[in-house]
Amino acid sequence: MRDTAIKVITKLTQAGHTALLAGGCVRDMLLGREAKDYDVATSATPEQVVRLFPGAQTVGAHFGVVIVRLDHHHVEVATFRSDGSYSDGRRPDSVTYSTPEHDAQRRDFTINGLFFDPLKEEVIDYVGGQADLRMGLLRAIGVARDRFEEDHLRMLRAVRFATVLGFDIEHATWESICGLAPKIRSVSIERIREEFVKTMLSPNRVRGFDLLVNSGLMEQFLPEILVLQGCEQPPQFHPEGDVFIHTRLMLSLLPEQVSLPLVMSVLLHDIAKPATQTRDADTGRIRFNGHDKLGADMTGEIMRRMKFPNDVIEPTVVAVENHMVFKDVKKMRTAKLRRFMARPSFDDELALHRVDCMGSNGWLDNYDFLLAKREELAAEPMLPPRLITGADLIAQGWHAGKAMGRLLTTLQTLQLEGTLKTKEEALTWVAQNAPVPDVFETVEE
Template identity: 60%
Template sequence: MPTGGPRGSDRAAETKSSSAGTCQQTSPRSGIDLSPAPLQFFPVTARDAAADLAARLSRAGHTAYFAGGCVRDRLLGREPKDYDIATSATPRQILELFPGSNEVGAHFGVIIVRHHGFHTEIATFRTDGSYGDGRRPDSVEFSTPEEDARRRDFTINGLFEDPPSGEIIDYVGGRSDLQAKTLRAIGEAADRFEEDALRLLRAIRFATTLDFDIEPTTWQAIVLHAEGLRRISPERIRDEFSRLIVAPKRARGLELLVDSGLAKVFFPEVLDLIGCDQPPEWHPEGDVYIHTRIMLDLLPDDAPLELCLSVLLHDIAKPPTRTFDEGADRIRFNGHDALGARMAHDILRRLKYPNQVIEDVEFMVSRHMQFMNVQQMRTAKLKRFMAAPTFPLELELHRVDCASSNGFTDNLEFLIEKGEEFASEPLVPPPLVNGRDLIDLGLKPGPRFKELLEAAQTEQLEGRLTTREAALDWLREAAR
C-alpha cells in the first residue's frame, strides 16, 4: 500500500529552498516544512490544497487528518476526487483560522473551506447522538479520533491519514478489509443502518463501484432493514443509484439491489422482469431480467448515465404487454416500446431526475424497436432518424440489445455504413425554402405550411432538390 506524504508538502519544501531570502517554517513534531508555499507557480491539486489546510491546523496546535473516502481511494491506487479533513479544532477555531468559510454544517462540526480553488470539508472529531429522522443525528458531541472513526458507516471509510507523513491511522480494521476487498459495517451493522437508512443503498453502491464482497453480517442487516429506505428522500436515493448504474459492474449492482430487497422499495417495476419469458428463437438467453442484466454487462465501462438508464428501462413494459398468440404459437409484446417510454418517464420523474435526462431516456426507449426497420426506410426518413441528438447512444443500446439476444448485427452494420456515407455533409442541412417563401407565393399561414415545407425538405434529403432555385420551382408547383 502506498504511504508517501502529500505532494503539496514536497512542493512547498522545494519552492522554499529555491526562493532566495525566504525563511522556512518547520513543525517541531515532524521537522518538515509546513509554511504556506507560493503554489501558484505549480499545478495545484485537491491534495495540495487540503495538505496546506491541514498544515495550518497543525501549526495552530490541532490534530488534522485526511479522513474517509480520500484515504480509502489512495490506498486502492485511485485518485481521490476530493479531500476531507477531520480535526480536533472546533468549528469556532476553524473559522478563526479560515475566516469567511462556509458554516452551513457548523451545527454538526463541519466547515467548508475554499482554498486554491478547491472546497475542502473540515469536520471536528465527533460522536453522534440519536438519529430521529433516519438521516442525520439529532445532536453531536466533539470527541477523539477513535470515537469519530467508530461513528462512521463502513470500515473502509473509517480510516485516517496523517498528511505530512502519510501514516495510516486505523481504529476499525479498515485496512485489512480493503486488502480483502470486503465491505463491513463498523460495529453493529443494524445500528449503522438504523442511524441513516441511506447507508443501505451506499453499501450496494460501494460493493458495485469497488467490486467488493459484502460481509455476511452486514448483508443480513441490509436485507432485514431494506424497508428503512422508504424514509429516505427520492433525491438522495437517485444520487446513490446513479453512481451505481454507471459503474462498470452495474449488472452486479442491479442483482444486489434485487436480492437485498432494496429494489422493491424504490424501483419495484424491475422485479416484474424476473420470470417474464420471451420467444426463445429471438431471446435464447432467457427472461427479460436476464436479458437486461446481460445488456448492462455489455456496455462499455464509461457508458453515460442516459445510456445506462435506457438499457435498464428499454424493456420495462414487456411484463404488462406480454400476450401469447395462439395462431403463431409465440409470445408477443405489442406496444411495449410506447408504454415503456411512458413508464420510464414516470419512474425517472418519481426519482427526481433532471428533465433533460428524463426526456432523453424516454425518447430512446420509445425508438428502440425502430432499428429493425432501418434498412427499409427511405433516405429522408433514415437521415431524420439518425439526426436525433441521442442517436449515438441509441446505436450503442441497439448493439448490446442484439449482442445479448439473437446476435444479429445486420442493422447495426447498415447504420454504421450509412453514417460513413452521409458523413460529408449534415444529415439534415438547412432547408432550401421556408415559410416566407410560401407567404410570397400568396399562401396564408396554416396547417398546409408544415405539410409543404416538410415535403420540400424530404425532396432535399432524398437528393432530388439541391439548389434554392429548384426548390422554389418545386414549391410553386406543389402550392397550386
C-alpha cells in the first residue's frame, strides 16, 4: 500500500501538484509501527485528481476526498483544506481548499498533523508533532477546547491514541476533555462504540479504562460501570475490594490478545451486583443472589443500546449468565460437564473464570480441574456423534415430538457417561426401556 501511495504522489507531483503522505501513516512510520492506511494530501482539486486517475471515486467531494484505485489498492487522496464552523459537533459545515500549513492546523492532534514527502525523504511538521512523538505526548493542535468543540468524537479518539500508543495526554488537552465530556452524547452511539472497542481491545486496555472513567466519558455512554464503585463485596471471597476494583483488576489480568466478547464479559459480568446486593441480618454477610441472571439481562440491554452486533452480544450474555456455574463443575455428572464444555463460547468463558478467580480469592481449583478434564478428553470429540438419531427412532415406530427429543437426550447422556457404547446397545436399551408411545399421546404433544 505504501508503494501504491508513492506512485500516486509521484504522478501528482509530475503533473505539477504538491502531494504528501499525511496523518496517521506518517505518525506510525516515525514510531516504527506498521500503518493500516496510507493517505495522500495534495494541492490538486478532486477534479484534477480524477483527470489524472480515471475511474477514481469522489466519495467525499464536499470535503475534497477522492479514492484512487491502483495496483489493487485504494488510496485516499484529499485536497489541502481549511474547515469552516462545525455546527453539529462532528463535521465542518464547509471547507475551503488551502495550503499544507492550513491543512495541518485543522487536524486533531499534533502527532496526526505531520506530512512526509517520500520523494525527498522529508518530514514536514507545522505543528510540533515530531517533538510530541519523542516525548510520548498527545496534544491537541492549537486551542484544545476548540478542537473538541469542532468534533466531539475527538475526545474518545484522544483516549484511544493515548491507550494504544501509551502516550500521556497534555494537560490542557486533558482538561478540555474532562470539561466537555457530556458533549460526547451528541455523537452517534455507533461511532462511540467503535472507539470504545478499539480502546478495550488494546493490550493497554486498563489505561484506556482509567482514562474513560476519570475523564467523565464512561459516565456518558456506559454509566452502569460507575455504579460498581463502592459496591462492597464479602472480604473472605473478595479481599481486593469493591466490584469496580475487582472488574478493573480482571481487565489487567487478561492476555494482550483477546476476543471482544471476552472483554465485554469481563466488564459486565458483575454489572448486576449493585442491584442484587443484600446483607444477612444476623451475620452481616453480603450476598448477590441472582446477579448472574439479572446481569445477563442487563448485559443484553446495554449492548443492544450500544448497537453491538448479535454475534458479539449473544456469547457475551451467555458468559455473564454462566459465570457462576463454574463453581459447580466438580459436582457435575459427566454428561452435563461435557455438554457444558462443548459449547462454542466455552474457551472465552473459561478465560473469564480464570481472571475472575485471579482478581479475587485466587482459587483456581475449578479452572485447573477443567484444564485437566479437557486434556483427558482430548482424544475424542467433546460431544461424539450420537449412537442413535431421530431417523433411527422413527424407523422403530416413533413420531417426531417432545417425547422423542427427551429420549434422544437420555440416550446421549447414557452414551456420554459410558453406559451405552454402540448403536446396537442403544437400540436394545430403547426396546427394553422406552416403548413407542401411543400415537394419540404424540399428536396431543
